[in-house]
Amino acid sequence: MPKPALRPFLRLFLLLAALTPAAHAAPGELVMLAPLDQTMPIVRFQNGALAGGIIKDLGDALAQRLGRRAVYISVDVPSVTPALAGGRADAMCYVLPFWIDGDYDWSTPLLPDNEMVVGLVDAPPLRSLKDLKDKPIGTVAGYRYPRVERVLGKRFARTDSASMELNVQRMVEGKAQYTMVGETTLLYQQRIHPGLKVRPELVFSSFKAQCAFSRKSQVPFAEANRVIDAMLKDGSIDQILARYR
Known part of the structure; x- marks a missing residue:
């Protein structure tokens, strides 16, 4: 069944948080966007915070291989570009270039x-x-x-x-x-x-969806994309997708 809509004050809080200028990810973090317009199996939210789904499994695995801690910011559609282009988040996965505005580094296609x-x-x-x-x-x-x-x-x-x-x-x-x-x-x-x-x-x-990496991210894009390529080659991406089929 559909989850209840977020309370108006919570949606306002999330929007303001995404629009507010903020420092880049703390050292040792990989900050990823979790879009509120998606649903399972792509994302699962609990009290407005990402709690499961393909994006979380992928983000957790990517962060681990990068030696970082995964952090997720829940955003609605209008907040994606300010948060990602502005560098408040490092990346957003399950997206294509024509789905969002802004200039980003794009990963290898990975999610069919x-x-x-x-x-x-x-x-x-x-x-x-x-x-x-x-x-x-x-x-x-x-x-x-x-x-x-x-x-x-x-x-x-x-x-x-x-x-x-x-x-x-x-x-x-x-x-x-x-x-x-x-x-x-x-x-x-x-x-x-x-x-x-x-x-x-x-x-x-x-299509095969990709990950968009902010040009202002402190996470080296070449390193992140190498990890994604490795996860494709060793079957880790397929294992994540198989959990939801």
Whole structure:
């Protein structure tokens, strides 16, 4: 079930914290951003703090190999660029260059996923993205869907929610027939909710997400990327992903 929305004062606190100028990571730390718009298996929050998920497992493993201590800052979408470009955080993982603004050092692609449209089991089947013209589609606030935007233009009828998990829930409640979701998130939702009555419709983007490293980070990017390459080669990334399949 979706987690309750953060209290307004807590969201304000997190936003102000991300925007407030701050020193770089303390010596021996690897500070990573945890996006509040993501859900399991990418992230799991408890009282607004990152408590589990792929990003935490990856960050913990990366920090350990770098000989550092992993620290996580929870941020909403508008706070990502100020925190990362400004150097308050060293890195953010599970992201692509066109998803966020700013100039960063980009790691080797490491986290495979698909962006897809899913529908209710009784919704009309889709032959292509063009079939979605003027149809309400569950989307995540602040997310960019460039391919869908190119195909649908002004007939892209977004219905934004705070996360993919909430979009799936809204669809099941009958508030939309279709929603856009990452395959990793969908498979996890189907695993924990075996009776989920949704049907995969279209895969419109396949990608391998990366880690974006701040140009103001005190963590040498070349060293961090070498560690990521090593984790890919020795199967550590696959082991992390396997925990959530």
